[in-house]
Amino acid sequence: MTNAMEIYQMLPKTNCKKCGKTSCMAFAVALMTRELTPDACLPLKEEPKYKDSYEKISSLFKPSEGATETGLIVHEDLCFGCGNCVVACPVNVANDPYGVGSGNAPKNTSKLILAIEEGIVKARNVDECRRFGKNKILCNGCIVTCPVEAIEFV
Amino acid sequence: MENNYHVCTGCSLLCDDIEVEYGTETINKIYTACRVGVAHMKESKEKVTFLVDNKPVDEEKALSETVKILKNAKNPLIFGLGASTNEAQKQAIELGKKINATIDDSSSFCFGSVVEALVTNKIKTCTLEDVRNKGDVIIFWGSNPADSHPRHLSKHSYFPRGSEKQRGWEEERTAIAIDIRKSHTAKICGNYFIQIPQGGDVELIDALISGLSGKLPKTSYNYPPKKILELANILKGAKFGIIFVGPGLIYSLENLAPLFRLMQALNEKSNFHLVPMVGNCNMRGFNENLFTETGYVNSVKFENGIVKHGSEYSIVESLKAKTVDAALIIGSDPFSSLPRSIAKSLLEIPIISMGPSETLTTKKAKVHINTAISGVESGGSAIRMDGTLVSFKPIVETKNPLEEYILKRIMEAL
Ligand code: SF4
Numbered sequence A: 001m002t003n004a005m006e007i008y009q010m011l012p013k014t015n016c017k018k019c020g021k022t023s024c025m026a027f028a029v030a031l032m033t034r035e036l037t038p039d040a041c042l043p044l045k046e047e048p049k050y051k052d053s054y055e056k057i058s059s060l061f062k063p064s065e066g067a068t069e070t071g072l073i074v075h076e077d078l079c080f081g082c083g084n085c086v087v088a089c090p091v092n093v094a095n096d097p098y099g100v101g102s103g104n105a106p107k108n109t110s111k112l113i114l115a116i117e118e119g120i121v122k123a124r125n126v127d128e129c130r131r132f133g134k135n136k137i138l139c140n141g142c143i144v145t146c147p148v149e150a151i152e153f154v
Numbered sequence B: 001m002e003n004n005y006h007v008c009t010g011c012s013l014l015c016d017d018i019e020v021e022y023g024t025e026t027i028n029k030i031y032t033a034c035r036v037g038v039a040h041m042k043e044s045k046e047k048v049t050f051l052v053d054n055k056p057v058d059e060e061k062a063l064s065e066t067v068k069i070l071k072n073a074k075n076p077l078i079f080g081l082g083a084s085t086n087e088a089q090k091q092a093i094e095l096g097k098k099i100n101a102t103i104d105d106s107s108s109f110c111f112g113s114v115v116e117a118l119v120t121n122k123i124k125t126c127t128l129e130d131v132r133n134k135g136d137v138i139i140f141w142g143s144n145p146a147d148s149h150p151r152h153l154s155k156h157s158y159f160p161r162g163s164e165k166q167r168g169w170e171e172e173r174t175a176i177a178i179d180i181r182k183s184h185t186a187k188i189c190g191n192y193f194i195q196i197p198q199g200g201d202v203e204l205i206d207a208l209i210s211g212l213s214g215k216l217p218k219t220s221y222n223y224p225p226k227k228i229l230e231l232a233n234i235l236k237g238a239k240f241g242i243i244f245v246g247p248g249l250i251y252s253l254e255n256l257a258p259l260f261r262l263m264q265a266l267n268e269k270s271n272f273h274l275v276p277m278v279g280n281c282n283m284r285g286f287n288e289n290l291f292t293e294t295g296y297v298n299s300v301k302f303e304n305g306i307v308k309h310g311s312e313y314s315i316v317e318s319l320k321a322k323t324v325d326a327a328l329i330i331g332s333d334p335f336s337s338l339p340r341s342i343a344k345s346l347l348e349i350p351i352i353s354m355g356p357s358e359t360l361t362t363k364k365a366k367v368h369i370n371t372a373i374s375g376v377e378s379g380g381s382a383i384r385m386d387g388t389l390v391s392f393k394p395i396v397e398t399k400n401p402l403e404e405y406i407l408k409r410i411m412e413a414l
């Protein structure tokens, strides 16, 4: 998983504010939360000396295949549908306490983030995820409960 | 939707909350089951197969050949049945009585003695619902449900909220793995992973017992006594503890005495239960059904109405001693599960194999009858690892005959 510091290291570090943020570090954080895209840093995008960094960062934040808009990726080849993440996710528990929150099949699917389909976890309603949005916290419920590291945030 | 839940017979958790979405012809999507379960439920195939000498025949020919073999046998072996419904198991036991068979399943080299201790109330046990609702200290000893029973931790033993466990696993449950290697389950248990050397289980049991009564716990492999004491303290504080024993622990025990000692010591200080991590969907059912009928859970020999029991009637010993002269193998593949030196003796006797898939055993069999997959293509009931009876209806239709039906026909033809 990438963190804001690693992203920062690849930025111009000039704090020129062209991206609309007060510093490169703030921009790195904005990238992590998907508030901005790499293209918003004009120096990075346009100056040849940052070409490598630009490509690297773009690939990290490219809405890559399978990745949801919040960056949650399920490695479907690894996931075997144990449901640990489904049952451990605090948002799932809050929205469906007697279904997935109690280890059972979903009873109320409207706001579930994670559910098992065809033996593999599927992510949806990702805007509900605690890692993103305004009041984000560093939730890792679905990551630490997975026996095979099948969930990743990019 | 709720009434439409299906049961998965992919393992002995018998998950009863599976939703199946049907397409026009077959299953379209399966929800909530793990990958193992999905594969199991989609295993169903169109083709109906009866083989004699590996050549396709019709049902009548396969049956007459089967009957011929069983009639000629003085001491046929009936083996397997771990993936059969209770109904088929009972039918097989009846057949065993009629033909004076030796009857056994793979529990004779695994969980048989544990299940026997449970059904005779020698060890305290509980249901998986109890674990979910009340369990606070959960021990996986020589078991690795993350791989063998994928939904074990999420549906019952660790992650779900239960009636008396509302605040969740982080705050209210401690999961502990004791194993010789860091399994996927051990990974989930994090710091509560006790790694012991192969065969080190009995010593750890006795060290824990010492620790429980405040004595210095010692092991020949010098497991840090402080850590054992810490563990003993957690166990002492349990309000509702469970040990899920797996094959890893069973294989390292010569008999169950150490386990009895441990359970007794634990229950003097706190409240502990034991549940065996039975593998196949209805292995426990076989043990219980045979027990009801004979008073023994496996390794039984019927002889003109008399029931004999002893290790000499287990599959391993009876093949070693070459006392059986034909084998009816139901839903099992001893050629891949038994040591080769023992399976070899099977080659010397005629084999009839019954089961939903073709295996090494089917290839070596004189007669093979493809039967419906219990719980997928056939309804019935099975007994979950914790002793709970679970009934199910078929998920798909099949042209393959039910085991029960074939066994009944064999009975009639005899
Ligand atoms: S535009 Fe780029 S270089 Fe300027 S502050 Fe933003 S991130 Fe830094």
Ligand code: SF4
Binding pocket: A088, A089, A090, A091, A092, A113, A114, A128, A129, A130, A131, A139, A140, A141, A142, A143
């Ligand atoms: S990060 Fe937390 S809220 Fe988001 S999906 Fe994972 S467990 Fe759920």
Ligand code: SF4
Binding pocket: A074, A078, A079, A080, A081, A082, A083, A084, A085, A086, A120, A121, A145, A146, A147, A148, A149, A150, A151
């Ligand atoms: S915990 Fe991991 S393996 Fe289990 S369902 Fe979630 S992503 Fe898949």
Ligand code: SF4
Binding pocket: B008, B009, B010, B011, B012, B013, B014, B015, B032, B033, B034, B035, B036, B037, B038, B149, B150, B151, B152
């Ligand atoms: S855990 Fe076992 S019973 Fe449950 S869905 Fe998976 S294979 Fe089926």
